[in-house]
Amino acid sequence: MLPLPQRVVEYIRAHSLLRAGEGVAVAVSGGADSVALLRILLELRNELGIVISVAHFHHGIRGADADADEAFVAGLASAHDLKLHLDRGEARVRAGKSNISLETAARQLRQGFFAQILQEHKANCVATAHTLDDQAETVLMKALRGAGSRGLSGIFPEHRCVAGRIVRPLLEVRREQLREYLRAQKQEWREDASNLDLSFARNRVRTRALPMLRDEVNPSVEHALAHVAEIARAEEQYWNDQITRLLPLVIVPGEPARGGGRKQTRSEGIAIDIQKLYQQPLAVQRRLLRAAAEKLGCGMEFEQVQAVLHLIAQRAERGAQNKIVELGAGWRVRLLFRELRFEVAEQKESSTGYALPLHIPGEVRVAALGTTIRARISEDNGKAKNASYNPHSVRLPEIAELVVRNWRAGDRFRPARHNSEKRVKELLYPLHLSEEEKRLWPVVAAGDRIVWVRSIDSPELRTETGERLSIEESAE
Amino acid sequence: MLPLPQRVVEYIRAHSLLRAGEGVAVAVSGGADSVALLRILLELRNELGIVISVAHFHHGIRGADADADEAFVAGLASAHDLKLHLDRGEARVRAGKSNISLETAARQLRQGFFAQILQEHKANCVATAHTLDDQAETVLMKALRGAGSRGLSGIFPEHRCVAGRIVRPLLEVRREQLREYLRAQKQEWREDASNLDLSFARNRVRTRALPMLRDEVNPSVEHALAHVAEIARAEEQYWNDQITRLLPLVIVPGEPARGGGRKQTRSEGIAIDIQKLYQQPLAVQRRLLRAAAEKLGCGMEFEQVQAVLHLIAQRAERGAQNKIVELGAGWRVRLLFRELRFEVAEQKESSTGYALPLHIPGEVRVAALGTTIRARISEDNGKAKNASYNPHSVRLPEIAELVVRNWRAGDRFRPARHNSEKRVKELLYPLHLSEEEKRLWPVVAAGDRIVWVRSIDSPELRTETGERLSIEESAE
Structure with missing residues (x-):
């Protein structure tokens, strides 16, 4: 078996994650995974030709512990003579204001910090320390909530945003291998520094569900779930290309005008030609509906997709009453004679x-x-x-x-x-x-x-x- | 909520499982699920216009209990004046001879019995009592072993075989709902009559993994997993159509001849044009490789697919030594200059x-x-x-x-x-x-x-x- 840094370099090359000459801001919480990522990339920096800096975000929670995390990461950057990007936020305040969970607030603040680093050209990309274990947890949570291949794709090796990229070079490495590596390097880390990221559900999947499934069903369950993600990710890429091509072909411009013909539409919304939609295979129909909803900024859950297809299937039946499926986020789908209209839900509909x-x-x-x-x-x-x-x-x-x-x-x-x-x-x-x-x-x-x-x-x-x-x- | 038989009739119609005038042999082990299937189809037979008979297989194990199951099912058929198909086999003998598990042997014998019923025109289709719970167990086991959309499709509503069809009308019904229905009908059943079907892994998924996931992660985890199957099944159908169309386009006939040109091939096997394969998206490449292997009667696991793609990716590298991936079942893939050859593995390769x-x-x-x-x-x-x-x-x-x-x-x-x-x-x-x-x-x-x-x-x-x-x- 190859030494860990060599396996990481192979993964980086196979997925073209980093290019020579790039500035890479390594996101370091102080926990084992991110400290290992930093040390591994330091070993590889000459081979990869990258310039490394360190990014750390203080979430304004966990008091003295968080201060100590920050000091630890600053010390690490200084010991290796690396540039340090530091910022602070107030996750609890944000969570209260936006009525979201503390983990979500913390994640949003951290992502904003990464985006800023990229926008201010402090680095070409940010590297985060997501591991194969994180991937397995994500895929299992998605499967247990009923996902298709998008959800099952889990964490992507690379995420492109406006100002740059977020890359995850450790996505095929086990958490335990990183700890072994750190112990061999005699490199310390801050226990629990990264556990802030854990949602309630992820925590239970990590500490209860996966150990049990490992013991009862498959000792290499994490690798198996990572395979599910790898297969699904390639299929998702394929589907994105297909649907980007097909969606414009089924969309009808404007609205039907009284007395025939079409008038230019004033309202927001999208209409889909039912006959053209119905010529597609079921899997494509489902994806076209979801893509149309996403164009409007509202998602569609599996049940809603099924409800819309059911509307279409029963449209020939006499006395079919219901012609509307509510989508939430202020949108709904209405069945017309030849088209499905995604439109703003009327106020009275949602005021009951x-x-x-x-x-x-x-x-x-x-x-x-x-x-x-x-x-x-x-x-x-x-x-x-x-x-x-x-x-x-x-x-x-x-x-x-x-x-x-x-x-x-x-x-x-x-x-x-x-x-x-x-x-x-x-x-x-x-x-x-x-x-x-x-x-x-x-x-x-x-x-x-x-x-x-x-x-x-x-x-x-x-x-x-x-x-x-x-x-x-x-x-x- | 609709009464149970009405929900079943909707499912049967939505999937065109049964047609008026057909003879339907209901597979009844005597357990709750299959007894409920029989009673529900009896309620629906006029509405559906089907002719019902009962099929029961005695596996030659569980001694007096199995005899009592058979007698119970025979009594049920007689009470409703239904034709009865009975047969017996020796699962333990078959398991020993073929070195397979007892459950596998039992399943194979039972499937042979169903095939015979269809071949002898005793029925147009066989109906089995697989439930939403069976579906959830299957999908979870597949995910935990690293499946793509084929595996995640789980149990299909309909399986076509040479002589007829196997249909599963209860695939959206919970096991518990069937028991409630039977209790309301005051219909008895034989506890444990169907547990013969349980493999070691399925038993643990049923009794340990799913209850825990229900409690820890998602109370409606079975429905979520059934959604995964439903989404995957439509995509699998799409892929089958695509790959059936694409595979002939990438297959190269014959073998390269010394001195250029091609000669007709004597050997079994398939060759794939590397350049044509490589023009396809990754998801299609993977599926084409698996389809080629299946044409030869040998499967390809995810790791083997990845190993072959890795062979191709590194073919330009100097000193790349390994040009062969072993597939098992006597087959291997060899990398030639312009093609991938699926060929019979040489004896010496497998004798080490x-x-x-x-x-x-x-x-x-x-x-x-x-x-x-x-x-x-x-x-x-x-x-x-x-x-x-x-x-x-x-x-x-x-x-x-x-x-x-x-x-x-x-x-x-x-x-x-x-x-x-x-x-x-x-x-x-x-x-x-x-x-x-x-x-x-x-x-x-x-x-x-x-x-x-x-x-x-x-x-x-x-x-x-x-x-x-x-x-x-x-x-x-």
Whole structure:
């Protein structure tokens, strides 16, 4: 087996990641992976003819630990006489403002920092230390959420952005091999410096799912998942070329005019010729629909693609009522006689959501559902007070106000007897709801926290004073 | 949500699985899934206009239980006045003769039975009770072994064979929904009647991997994996059409003749024009290579496809030595000046394997490796005799003769601290061996059982009399 740096140089050459004369900013968090990337590229810099600098971003979280990471990376750059790019941000503030997770906020800030390095011509590309293990985690998460070849492509060796490239030279190296390399080099690293990147889901895939699958199904499961990514990436490249060529051929310009002919369209949106779409194989139809939606800046999930194809398939049937599929992000698809129109959703369509205060105890009638939702102090209250402590029960803060509302994308909920929160979207999936039912499905929220979802077993709820709270829905 | 039979009829129509007037033999093991399939199709037979019969195969294993399954299914057919196709086979005998697993033998026998029903015109198609859960298990197993879109397509709704079709009308129904349906109908079933189908790997995916992934990552993981299959199936259909069209365009007839020109080829095999292959996108190149291999009746794994592409990429390099990739099944690919030739592997190429007896205690020199492998009674024997019972230790039967040999496809081994056997192929993967190293990698076998693999931690070995046995390799 080749020494590690030699394997990395082969990977860099096979994917034309770096060219002689380029400035490469190595993103170093201080964790093992990125420190190893720096040391390996230092070994290779003469062979590759590159000029190395170090980039480190301080996310404004993890206090003294993050300061120590920064100092460690600065020391590393200085020891090797490398130029250092440093910047700071406030991930927690950004997360709060944009209502996104801390990891997402941290990633966005870091990516902005990389983009700035490239825009200011401080480097031709930024090198990040994603490993084969990161790739396997990504592919597994995508598969477990139902991806096609785009999702299964996982992390790309190279990502081109406006001002330059992000490259990942370690994408075929195992995390453990990097640690062995560092130990052999007697190079220290900062444990946990990079764990900020871990989303809740990735963390569980890394620490629970993959070790179990390795033991139970395939000892080289990470390599297998990396193969899935490699195969899917080539196919995705192929599809991108095909769809870029085909999409203009099925798009109809303008809008049908009353009395025949077409008028130039005032509105935003895209129309697709149904007959031309239908001449394509199913796989191409699906990709054309997704590409049309992406042109408008809204994605399409698999169920939405299927719903649109179902609209077309049943268009000949008499009495087919539904001619619209909602896409979210303010867009929808409407079936016309000869075309599918991607158009801005009318306001009234999206205003049927609801959010109603629910007192404890109390009840509220939800007109959109035709039902009443009640919060009441449970009758077995006396018994429950003496019951042993239940670690899974949810205690509401005194100030909590309950709100009955329709669920929203991004809502998460921990059902009874589950150890972790799930996306409400995924909890609803097995219920096989119609689009309309799904859109209006009720939840009860206490502040940011969902404490009840219709038809899903709720954890035990207790008020601040320890009383047991029941939430019930009835049709009267 | 629609009642279950109505959902099944929609699925049957959407995929044109059954046509009015057809005879449908429902494969009924007696387990819940297949009994539910029968009852649902009985509800639908007027609506679909089909004639139903029942097919049951007795595999000659599970003794009285299997007899009772057969009697149960016969009773079910009689109660509904349905024609019954019964047959028996001896799965254990077949497994022994062909050196295949019992599940594989059972499946082959059953498929032969279905083919016979179709050939003898007893039915136009056979309906089997594969569910969405079976689909999810299949897709997950494929992903965890590194599949492309063919593997990820999982179970197809329809499989066409020479004499008719196998159809799977329940592929979008959950196993649990079938049980609910049966309970509502007060219809009994035979528990475990179908578990014969479970391979070791599928059983672990079903009972361990999926429940864990459902809990840790995605509560609707089965639906997500079924989406992966649905997307992949449409793409696979597209690719089949493309590759069927493209393959003849890159194949070169005949062989290059000495002195220029081409002569008609005597030998079997296929040649591919390198330049024409290289004009195609990478995804198409990969699929063309696999299609060429399949034309010859030998598969190509991802690593072999990559190795052939690597041969081509380095053909311009001076001193590139290796011009051959072994495919197995007696075939190999050889790089010529302008073409890739798929040809019969020469005998001498495949005869470098070895199998040498190893006495206890004793040693044997393996010329192919240049090393000596020793079996010795361990020095800590006295202590080990008093040591507490180790449930993971392997005790060799008295008659066991050890054999040192190169590993073979299909070999399985349980490393130390693992609860189950792994494929040796997959254990070797993380070692990043060259093709040559991998081919000759040594194992020690006691009868059918692999007890030692170079570089892999072995479980504790004991002789029949309880002495501790060590196996060691040295280069002197």
